[in-house]
Amino acid sequence: MGWRPVSGQSPRWQATARLLRRTGFGATGPQIDAVSTQDWSVYLDRVLALDADGDPGAVATPRPTPVTPATPGSGTRAADLDAITLQLAQQMKDMTGWWVRRMVAVDEPIHEKLTLLWHNHFATSATKVPVAEWMGMQNQKLRTLKLGDFRTLALTMLTDAAMLYWLDGASNSVKKANENLSREFMELFALGHANGYTEVDVREGARALTGWGIGYGGQTAMAFSQFDSKPKTILGATGNFDHVGFCDVVLSQPQSAAFVAGKLWRQLASDQEASPAALSRFVAAYGPRRDLKALTKAILLDPEFTASTGSMVTAPIEWMVGVLRALKVPLDQQWLLDAILVALTVMRQRPFYPPDVNGWPHGQAWLSTTSTTARVWAAEKFSSMGDLSTVEDAAKDDRIDAAGYLLGVGAWTDRTVAALKDLVDDPKRLVAAAVNTPEYLTA
């Protein structure tokens, strides 16, 4: 028996539950038991050092490697164009379904969770990018580079096929610059809105990013004939900057580190801003090497991380994948995967489809009467398909605690216990209700 009476789990257990829920998709009692007795720093060093692609769950769900159909020529018949459109749509649907399956399947979810958060940072959407191959390649780059140095990650994104297509970097030429990528890089990826740059910096930056194109297989390259090789003045520095020079000038701005750290804090820890003191600790960990692993660890080990428990509304993907993982719902049937993608679409958080380059909303934006309806539908569906033995095998009086153990909730409020009490005869309804409690919907 891993659970105790309604009084709840120890503070240490509850804090560990929070750590695992924020760095994964839900968490279950046995997982929390295992980590709560360890030094968190040692635990994080171990899991962050794991090879994301070596995880048994990842090995079992290999990423699709779609072959993009050749670009149709100008004389292509309408029927053939339709066939290509359909093929591209199917490839993107397969890619989206794959990522959901991988998030559900992995043993250590921290790598998929961080990949999702960095997907949200460099938000790129398949609503515009038509090629699943490129979206899949970007996804893997985020997974590989999310714990390295931010400069490498940022440079990789500046020359990534999906990103170049998404922000029109592939149609930015010396003839006349296209500002989109330069503007959003400063505003949303590296500095923050109106945070020390001007419209002139945006336009000059765009000139440094000219000349890029996307080739077969999602390879990208800069064509010197399309590159603006005249000097540019960006953020006070003048030179014949290219994308590397642009990236370095932007990242060397002193406000960049706090922006990157603050954005990761809001994704990992809280819907509220970090305090100035905590932010300076994160900036120190990030350091001149722009070390994302050190930054990630610093946020998770900071006293303010634990103090911010219950401050964050669980986003739809976290919720959906968390329930699927906890209840071990088998995802081998296509109709179920399709239905999950529909439900995520209704809840407005389908992976690979952030609403715009600013990423998904957060916090109470996720709480609406429609999201409630979608969660109720999913909870009813999953609880009738999943493994509820932890709850079913418990005596009726212990079932609310058993549900907490199953779902990684260390303490229920009296109000929630009162609401769940009527359902202990029916484990399916009890679990379906438990995943819709304020305790499970916040972390």
Place this chain on the structure above:
Amino acid sequence: MPDINRRKFLIAGAGVGAAGLLTGVVATTLPEMLEAGRERPQPAGTGILVIVTLYGGNDGINTVIPYTNNAYHDARPDLAYAPEEVLPLDAQFALNPAFGGLAGLWRSRRLAIVRGVGYPNPDRSHFRSMDIWQTASPKDPVPTGWIGRWLDAGGDDPLRAINVGAVLPLLAVGEKQVASALSDTIPRIPDGVADTLDALSQDDPRDTPAMAAVRRTYRASKITEPEFGRVVKGIDPTAASQSADEDSLESQLDLVARCVKAAVPTRVYMVSLGGFDTHADERGTQEDLLKKVDQALTPFLRDMRTNSFGKKLVVMVYSEFGRRVAANASQGTDHGSAGPVFLAGAPVKGGFYGDEPSLTDLNDGDLKITTDFRDIYHELLTKTLESDPVPSIGPGRRNVGFL
């Protein structure tokens, strides 16, 4: 808390949203009021506002086209529409060819176009600029939207404003209240589960603010569920025909039409369409999007005009900014400033409002603003919603004259 007060508090608290400061507030007459709302549908001829948000920055110059102006053709050599391609409104201006239905409305004097709309010191960030339009606060960022503040000022019924789609735009978020959200997909909440949510909706002293927000949503659901159950299809996602993309403007407005005709007591509906950020290959993309707007709005407006509940319904279509006068080299345009706002519906007096900004006397490559967007809100608040405009948009604004 005695039972009777608890019940009153619950109903009073229903629909309270963002910051939720209602603890202890008891509105004694509210239960009866809401009961009456259920039993007595919204009277025919009530003013209703439908807000259509076009995300991404719609290119106003290629929507309401100065087709006889040489400066237009000079600034956009590859992007300008030739005079024979467009739908003329007068000797100077024409609509984009995708706006066939709206051109018909114009001819029957049912379409108002306010030109040069924006705010002082334009911000070229999508997100900041859209926040400005949605919060009606050009100077300082504020956490509430103009419809959210309208909700705050006018009672507790969560049905008064409805957003189609699960995620509420800032527009719909007030300090005390938020709009309800509506979707056609996903079956409605079964009765047994509704009872559980109702039980979960009561506050606990140990709740964090985020937990309290979850409970508030459940209080709102209790009121919206029976009403939504009358109008939504509630398709099960496991049905074989489901696709993840059923989210068109047409289906959003179809849902609005069903609510209006069912006399749901809602005064404001919010729908949206994204994708207007046309930095490259603009013509085809923008035409496709404008066609979606036209094909969704035209039948909707016809439907509303001939329905007794839609007689005083007004649609407003806006975007966060227009685009730069000069094209870029990718046959697109970068972020600009002023743009047109469209208003339609039976009470709307068709025609042009606001001065057209010059194409040659520019502000850093962008059109100069001639009409403040808050004046449009002022008229909609006072005439369509019959409300005091000050809580929503502050003092000192005036009507434009389209109603």
